[in-house]
Amino acid sequence: MRRIPLSIPFVDDEVRQAVLKAVDSRRYILAGECEAFEGELAHSVGRKHAVLSTSWTSAVYLLHLAMGLRAGDEVLVPSHTAFPTIEPMMHCGARPVFIDIDDTYCMDPNLLEAAITPRTVGIMPVHLYGHPADLEPMVGLARRHNLWLFEDCAQAQGARYRERPVGSFGLAAGFSFFPSKNLTVLGDGGCVMTDDDQLAQRLRMLRNHGRLDKYTHQMAGFNLRFNDIQAAAGRVGLRNLERLNAGRRAAAARYRERLGKLVKVPPERPWAYAVYHMFVIALPGRDELAAFLKSRGIETGLHYPVPNHRQPAVTSCFDHIPSLPVTERAVDEILSLPIHGEISLDDVDYVCDSIAEFLRNR
Numbered sequence: 628m629r630r631i632p633l634s635i636p637f638v639d640d641e642v643r644q645a646v647l648k649a650v651d652s653r654r655y656i657l658a659g660e661c662e663a664f665e666g667e668l669a670h671s672v673g674r675k676h677a678v679l680s681t682s683w684t685s686a687v688y689l690l691h692l693a694m695g696l697r698a699g700d701e702v703l704v705p706s707h708t709a710f711p712t713i714e715p716m717m718h719c720g721a722r723p724v725f726i727d728i729d730d731t732y733c734m735d736p737n738l739l740e741a742a743i744t745p746r747t748v749g750i751m752p753v754h755l756y757g758h759p760a761d762l763e764p765m766v767g768l769a770r771r772h773n774l775w776l777f778e779d780c781a782q783a784q785g786a787r788y789r790e791r792p793v794g795s796f797g798l799a800a801g802f803s804f805f806p807s808k809n810l811t812v813l814g815d816g817g818c819v820m821t822d823d824d825q826l827a828q829r830l831r832m833l834r835n836h837g838r839l840d841k842y843t844h845q846m847a848g849f850n851l852r853f854n855d856i857q858a859a860a861g862r863v864g865l866r867n868l869e870r871l872n873a874g875r876r877a878a879a880a881r882y883r884e885r886l887g888k889l890v891k892v893p894p895e896r897p898w899a900y901a902v903y904h905m906f907v908i909a910l911p912g913r914d915e916l917a918a919f920l921k922s923r924g925i926e927t928g929l930h931y932p933v934p935n936h937r938q939p940a941v942t943s944c945f946d947h948i949p950s951l952p953v954t955e956r957a958v959d960e961i962l963s964l965p966i967h968g969e970i971s972l973d974d975v976d977y978v979c980d981s982i983a984e985f986l987r988n989r
């Protein structure tokens with residue numbers, strides 16, 4: 628039977644060669660490959676600094692520490708996102724203030740102002756599924772209320788908002804290289820980007836035992852360093868990112884064309900260059916469709932069935948949990964279809980044929 632996985636990370640002979648070269652370099656931690664990868668990452672987004680760490684989650688935890696995020700601080704953030712989005716702030720004692728989404732599945736900019744209180748310190752849009760959040764009103768709001776803006780770009784590496792790369796808008800942005808993401812590194816990895824020299828320096832210290840130099844520990848830090856073998860793979864991946872994102876966009880265009888009249892397909896705003904980390908359809912009874920597709924060898928996913936404001940880790944911490952009607956309706960109907968940078972249109976057609984068959988017989 629045909630088998631179509633939800634996603635496949637990018638590996639080619641150039642990646643294999645680059646890894647072997649890094650192996651033979653005998654320099655494995657924050658050495659030449661990491662340094663070059665950081666420079667190329669920053670350049671690709673138009674930022675001054677990229678600071679690598681072991682994952683998005685660790686990089687952003689370091690960022691929150693470096694920013695001085697404190698207990699009682701409030702951060703405006705969507706509930707409909709990966710749980711890690713809110714983990715680092717919770718470790719700082721800060722409170723996620725959950726905002727509902729619009730039809731792009733990103734945070735609705737119209738709901739932000741009413742959620743601001745004297746304790747609000749920042750806004751964290753998530754470019755979910757690779758579609759940019761509507762940044763312009765958020766940037767304006769952040770400026771008017773003296774808040775920081777942080778972009779969660781974990782699903783959107785290479786996406787653009789009004790022609791400008793996501794990750795270049797606020798104080799800082801976080802990227803993930805987890806194997807399903809648009810840019811991958813043969814394992815976990817992530818980085819924070821910023822133009823702020825001091826913030827970048829604090830991040831570099833925190834990830835490496837608080838080191839100012841080899842023998843001076845300026846602060847208590849961590850060992851959350853990245854490695855050269857994975858950086859070498861990431862550098863090749865980054866050179867392929869535009870092509871792989873174009874492959875995702877071609878698959879998304881085919882899905883949209885074939886499924887647009889059958890199920891709800893995600894919109895792409897005129898100002899967006901979306902990079903389709905996921906292609907997420909919505910329909911009542913999606914669990915039956917998922918089971919049917921599974922019987923046809925097609926893997927699907929749910930991103931995410933339980934929104935963060937309903938997670939035990941959150942409901943046990945905070946007593947004021949809002950209701951978020953758009954999010955709550957969406958999570959019961961969404962279904963993520965197979966997509967990656969090298970999926971064939973033939974595979975996409977097979978998925979579409981199978982969905983059409985399911986709907987005909989329902």
Ligand SMILES: *Cc1c(COP(=O)(O)O)cnc(C)c1O
Pocket residue numbers: 682683684685708709711712753779781782802803804805815816817
């Ligand atoms: C994957 C992901 C993260 C976490 O990234 P890791 O590198 O796995 O820590 C955070 N936010 C979003 C939106 C994600 O999709």
